Amino acid sequence: MKTIIYYFTGTGNSLAVAKGLCSRIGDCELIPIASLRNNPGPVVPDADRVGIVCPLYFFGLPAIVADFSRRLDLSNTGYAFSVVTMGGSGGPAALRQLDGILKEGPGRRGLDAGFFVRMPGNYILMYESLEQERIERTIQAANRRVEEIADMVKRGVRRKPGWSPFASLIHHLMYPRFIRGVHDADRKFSVDDRCTSCKTCIEVCPVGNIRLENDRPVWLHRCEQCMACIQTCPTNAIQAKKTEGRRRYRHPEIGVGMLKEQGRR
Numbered sequence: 001m002k003t004i005i006y007y008f009t010g011t012g013n014s015l016a017v018a019k020g021l022c023s024r025i026g027d028c029e030l031i032p033i034a035s036l037r038n039n040p041g042p043v044v045p046d047a048d049r050v051g052i053v054c055p056l057y058f059f060g061l062p063a064i065v066a067d068f069s070r071r072l073d074l075s076n077t078g079y080a081f082s083v084v085t086m087g088g089s090g091g092p093a094a095l096r097q098l099d100g101i102l103k104e105g106p107g108r109r110g111l112d113a114g115f116f117v118r119m120p121g122n123y124i125l126m127y128e129s130l131e132q133e134r135i136e137r138t139i140q141a142a143n144r145r146v147e148e149i150a151d152m153v154k155r156g157v158r159r160k161p162g163w164s165p166f167a168s169l170i171h172h173l174m175y176p177r178f179i180r181g182v183h184d185a186d187r188k189f190s191v192d193d194r195c196t197s198c199k200t201c202i203e204v205c206p207v208g209n210i211r212l213e214n215d216r217p218v219w220l221h222r223c224e225q226c227m228a229c230i231q232t233c234p235t236n237a238i239q240a241k242k243t244e245g246r247r248r249y250r251h252p253e254i255g256v257g258m259l260k261e262q263g264r265r
């Protein structure tokens with residue numbers, strides 16, 4: 001039984017989950033959502049099982065994932081599932097959002113199952129990375145959860161996204177504002193003298209939102225706020241708000257080279 005998993009990631013958590021699921025499920029293809037962003041037509045997967053794996057942003061879906069889901073036609077899919085990775089809470093709100101988008105989309109078909117996995121938080125604009133030991137413990141627990149989810153997916157377990165009044169309330173309070181400003185939010189980014197013009201930020205940006213001018217990155221205002229550029233700069237030269245001095249985060253098993261693949265295909 002063939003499975004396609006569409007993923008979006010900034011710092012590797014969702015890619016690690018997508019990879020873990022794929023290897024356990026078998027006969028599985030990973031497709032980066034960012035690689036489909038310039039193709040405006042419907043997406044009709046040629047697979048019996050389809051998964052969508054992405055991070056949680058302000059108790060909702062990343063803008064690029066919401067846009068992609070509106071084009072996704074699952075009418076020929078036997079089993080559709082999603083896994084949302086998050087640093088704290090709010091996963092149910094994003095799963096319900098996704099279910100609603102898919103039901104109104106070209107396939108008029110929602111999710112059969114929705115899951116979430118706790119991962120180290122990566123939103124450096126609000127907090128710094130966990131310490132190494134807590135990262136390791138969190139990822140070990142996440143890996144166990146991925147095993148359970150893979151088993152449920154293989155058995156075709158149905159688990160409709162539940163409704164959490166708290167998560168729905170926070171979604172309605174915070175998410176619309178986040179989405180309104182998301183592409184322009186890179187106006188808070190700046191670069192300091194530690195920049196070596198290495199281009200890593202340009203290469204990890206999943207949506208081609210950075211270019212080099214006078215040997216320094218400039219941001220083009222189609223940002224997804226994924227944090228890949230800030231978190232992977234080898235000299236910590238990119239800042240926004242209070243990020244100076246904060247520990248950076250990237251999933252330890254997802255190298256910068258793997259992040260670079262995302263926007264490229």
Ligand SMILES: Cc1cc2nc3c(=O)[nH]c(=O)nc-3n(C[C@H](O)[C@H](O)[C@H](O)COP(=O)(O)O)c2cc1C
Pocket residue numbers: 008009010011012013014015054055056057058059060085086087088089090119120121122123124225226227251
């Ligand atoms: C813009 C932004 C908003 C976020 N909002 C939330 C949130 O509302 N709740 C939460 O638990 N984690 C939140 N996070 C943390 C991420 O969801 C979490 O670290 C995720 O695993 C990152 O996945 P990635 O490494 O695949 O990008 C946010 C991260 C970013 C960058």
Ligand code: SF4
Pocket residue numbers: 191194195196197198199200201202217232233234235236237238
């Ligand atoms: S990754 Fe950092 S050092 Fe490299 S070009 Fe970007 S800002 Fe400069």
Ligand code: SF4
Pocket residue numbers: 010186204205206207208209210219222223224225226227228229230
């Ligand atoms: S500019 Fe930075 S935060 Fe924005 S999408 Fe690109 S890598 Fe992510």
